[in-house]
Amino acid sequence: MSADALQPHLPWIESHLPLPPVKAAWGLDTEAPGLLAAGADLGVNRLIEAYSNGIFPWYNPDQPVLWWSPDPRMVLQIKNFKLHRSLRKTLARYATHPHFELCFDRAFDDVIEACARSPREGQRGTWIVPDMIQAYKELHRAGFAHSAETWLDGQLVAGLYFVCIGKAVFGESMFSTLSDGSKMALAALVHVCDQHQIQAIDCQQKTAHLASMGAQEMSRSEFLALSTPALQLTTPDWKNAQINWDVWRGPAP
Numbered sequence: 001m002s003a004d005a006l007q008p009h010l011p012w013i014e015s016h017l018p019l020p021p022v023k024a025a026w027g028l029d030t031e032a033p034g035l036l037a038a039g040a041d042l043g044v045n046r047l048i049e050a051y052s053n054g055i056f057p058w059y060n061p062d063q064p065v066l067w068w069s070p071d072p073r074m075v076l077q078i079k080n081f082k083l084h085r086s087l088r089k090t091l092a093r094y095a096t097h098p099h100f101e102l103c104f105d106r107a108f109d110d111v112i113e114a115c116a117r118s119p120r121e122g123q124r125g126t127w128i129v130p131d132m133i134q135a136y137k138e139l140h141r142a143g144f145a146h147s148a149e150t151w152l153d154g155q156l157v158a159g160l161y162f163v164c165i166g167k168a169v170f171g172e173s174m175f176s177t178l179s180d181g182s183k184m185a186l187a188a189l190v191h192v193c194d195q196h197q198i199q200a201i202d203c204q205q206k207t208a209h210l211a212s213m214g215a216q217e218m219s220r221s222e223f224l225a226l227s228t229p230a231l232q233l234t235t236p237d238w239k240n241a242q243i244n245w246d247v248w249r250g251p252a253p
Helices: 003-009 044-052 085-094 108-117 130-141 181-195 208-212 220-230
Strands: 035-039 066-068 073-077 100-104 145-152 155-165 168-176 200-204 216-218
Touching (some): 044 155, 044 168, 073 220, 085 181, 100 181, 108 130, 108 155, 130 155, 181 200, 200 220, 216 220
Parallel strands (some): 168 200
Antiparallel strands (some): 035 066, 073 200, 073 216, 100 145, 145 155
């Protein structure tokens, strides 16, 4: 869908105006379900406003900034995370590797740039455009965007980045150059979420990969009822988060 085709049908948001209420998003019977508005900026305050209201930006290089709030919403509830036997074995194997590490916020810029270069299931084109990269780097410096990282032999081999406001966590994108590398980063994120009583990770839109890891669709109203109270809670210290490898050394269920 071109930018010219979108603009006559969408609210155009100037930088001084708030985003529309999510109930105004396009429905399932439209050509772009969940599309809410176009325009405005990608500043830190705008992104915090968006995520706090169940809205996120997603657009292609030939489009203006587009804002989305799909209904239903794909959500990974921590209690539903599927640590498959093969992934548990991989984690247990790397637990004893002297030069393997799962950590957070060591190389956020490298993670988001690698995600921008990597094709993703169910997503069209290179949607992590330069303006998006710069915006999330600024959001990271402001303390609201983070990376979960997989390191091997001193090299960043996989990772994902996410937004965290309070204890509301919103997953964005991942990359991997190591088999199961991004899955291990996700397992680390789930593990730390569990440590801090974080109930869910927003996954935005349905993919087979996310479903295989335990994510499920829920209505937007259910998602907001889950995420909104979490916004007011204390944010974990992601950079100093500790991984307890013992949780992955036991036999797979």
